[in-house]
Amino acid sequence: MLTRLEVNGFKNLVDFSVDFGPFTCIAGPNGAGKSNIFDVIRFLSLLTEHTLIEAALRIRDSDPDTTDIKDLFWCDGSERVTEFFLAAEMIVDPSVIDDFGRPAQASSTYLRYELRIGHEVELQAADSYEKLVLRHESLSYFTEGEASERIRFPHSAMHFRKSAISNARRTKKKMYISTEQVDGHTEILVHQEGQQGRPQRAPAASAPRTIVCTSNTSSTPTILAARREMQGWRILALEPSAMRRPDRLRADSHISHDGGHLPATLYRLASGTSGNGNPEEAEKHRAGIYASVANRLAELVPVESIRIDLDEKRKLLTLMLRERSGAELPAHALSDGTLRFLVLCILGSDPAARGLICMEEPENGIHPGKMAAILELLKEIAVDPEHPVDDDNPLRQVIVATHSPVFVQCQNKNDLIFVARIRRKSGNGNMINIMKCLPLLNTWRSETAGGDHIGLSTLIAYLQKPENAPLQHELECNEP
The missing domain is CATH 3.40.50 (Rossmann fold)
Structure with missing residues (x-):
């Protein structure tokens, strides 16, 4: 500090x-x-x-x-x-x-x-x-x-x-x-x-x-x-293109200075170590992380839920947001302001940050x-x-x-x-x-x-x- x-x-x-x-x-x-x-x-x-x-x-x-x-x-x-x-x-x-x-x-x-x-x-x-x-x-x-x-x-x-x-x-x-x-x-x-x-x-x-x-x-x-x-000590200079990018499953799981690695960071937080091998507890932990971030993001936009989609074949992580209207949007369809707010939501939820x-x-x-x-x-x-x-x-x-x-x-x-x-x-x-x-x-x-x-x-x-x-x-x- x-x-x-x-x-x-x-x-x-x-x-x-x-x-x-x-x-x-x-x-x-x-x-x-x-x-x-x-x-x-x-x-x-x-x-x-x-x-x-x-x-x-x-x-x-x-x-x-x-x-x-x-x-x-x-x-x-x-x-x-x-x-x-x-x-x-x-x-x-x-x-x-x-x-x-x-x-x-x-x-x-x-x-x-x-x-x-x-x-x-x-x-x-x-x-x-x-x-x-x-x-x-x-x-x-x-x-x-x-x-x-x-x-x-x-x-x-x-x-x-x-x-x-x-x-x-x-x-x-x-x-x-x-x-x-x-x-x-x-x-x-x-x-x-x-x-x-x-x-x-x-x-x-x-x-x-x-x-x-x-x-x-x-x-x-x-x-x-x-x-x-x-x-x-880092300077956040958030770039829309970086915030919209999906991540490889093994990508850096910490948000970068330009806002990159949003999906990998949120996936790491949701996966966590909670549950101690119990699938039900692990799923409860995952849902809690997604709900916490979504609830905070709802202060800015009408969002119902947020999740990370894992493409097993391509080993690709994509951030998905569901609006209250029911429409589900990937990160590349979100506005710059929504993504900037989302970066801060995830940083605030990350004990490693x-x-x-x-x-x-x-x-x-x-x-x-x-x-x-x-x-x-x-x-x-x-x-x-x-x-x-x-x-x-x-x-x-x-x-x-x-x-x-x-x-x-x-x-x-x-x-x-x-x-x-x-x-x-x-x-x-x-x-x-x-x-x-x-x-x-x-x-x-x-x-x-x-x-x-x-x-x-x-x-x-x-x-x-x-x-x-x-x-x-x-x-x-x-x-x-």
């Missing part, structure tokens, strides 16, 4: 920080920079699997041949910075499995991860090429006592915090990864867990990957837990009268901070970005932050626009930050009808 993000020098994020709760809605106009927040989150996640340069090129799945990595670095119009800083504070699952299938237990579950990445041009003979350089990496932890101040969103100390925050690490230096300068060179240190000893050292200048990316064994369980947490889900414009394809239904569904996916973290209340988190007035008006004000452009002077005296996320007055963010906020009077664009809209006045009706 990502509780805080700090950024300096990445795209238009300068001296930027934001605190997240279980559910957060980021509102702002088109082109304001909302997507850049998701880009930072995706970049951190990509770094757990890829080299620095590969992660930079994959942020928006752009063409590596045409992507310019310099665009990741802030430019004030005349000068471009040569490094950016990222920091993420996160609550992690203490129980992890390493890449060799071995279980491990993290000694701390509330962590702070920091990175500084530089841009350099290296000359080789007559050619030159750009590269990204790791200049700083660190992973530290917060104690249970510090957590009471660092976890800013409203939560139950007795239930949520006690179950989610633990720390068995007892050292003077609260580091799992640190960075030092040795004889003018930068070295990354990996500090041992559970025993005293010299840290392992690695030169930063030649490192193609982060230490977190290379930590894949149970010998460094807390670093591995941080890696697993960031691997679970953990981590952070980011989604831009979740209201797309949804009728204005159903905004409250999709909002409630999104919030139910997220962990309930008033209850203990367990299998029935997994450590899931949802962050959405929107510019829809209707969707904003449905929000609890504590869940809202607004993108604003702030004018200030840069280091060379130029006037520049930077982005900030501002909370509403009298919300937990405004109270804990003790700084900037906005009032309802500044949200006119979200709270009033469009100017000169033909249908904004009451319609006359002559019918009796």
Whole structure:
């Protein structure tokens, strides 16, 4: 669970920080920079699997041949910075499995991860090429006592915090990864867990990957837990073609970032392990899963039931929906909005779906009268901070970005932050626009930050009808 993000020098994020709760809605106009927040989150996640340069090129799945990595670095119009800083504070699952299938237990579950990445041009003979350089990496932890101040969103100390925050690490230096300068060179240190000893050292200048990316064994369980947490950060960019596709019986049984594998995921949930070999219990479990998803989907469309059709000959899974009219439709005949809602219904029913889900414009394809239904569904996916973290209340988190007035008006004000452009002077005296996320007055963010906020009077664009809209006045009706 990502509780805080700090950024300096990445795209238009300068001296930027934001605190997240279980559910957060980021509102702002088109082109304001909302997507850049998701880009930072995706970049951190990509770094757990890829080299620095590969992660930079994959942020928006752009063409590596045409992507310019310099665009990741802030430019004030005349000068471009040569490094950016990222920091993420996160609550992690203490129980992890390493890449060799071995279980491990993290000694701390509330962590702070920091990175500084530089841009350099290296000359080789007559050619030159750009590269990204790791200049700083660190992973530290917060104690249970510090957590009471660092976890800013409203939560139950007795239930949520006690179950989610633990720390068995007892050292003077609260580091799992640190960075030092040795004889003018930068070295990354990996500090041992559970025993005293010299840290392992690695030169930063030649490192193609982060230490977190290379930590894949149970010998460094807390670093591995941080890696697993960031691997679970995903951006949902739902594609109609992906959501409509049938699945092979042995296909990946987890919904992908584009909404693919809906049939396989629902089939896995329905098959489950319930019943203990009893056919009647297994069928009862299957029917319960289908009924649960159908009942939730019925809040959006008039659906009677949902099921997965298995073509035994072709080993093909197809999602089928029966309307109240009696008509049965395959997934490829459903509307985009219905499929988007269905993806969220299945994610909310899947105990294996953990981590952070980011989604831009979740209201797309949804009728204005159903905004409250999709909002409630999104919030139910997220962990309930008033209850203990367990299998029935997994450590899931949802962050959405929107510019829809209707969707904003449905929000609890504590869940809202607004993108604003702030004018200030840069280091060379130029006037520049930077982005900030501002909370509403009298919300937990405004109270804990003790700084900037906005009032309802500044949200006119979200709270009033469009100017000169033909249908904004009451319609006359002559019918009796």
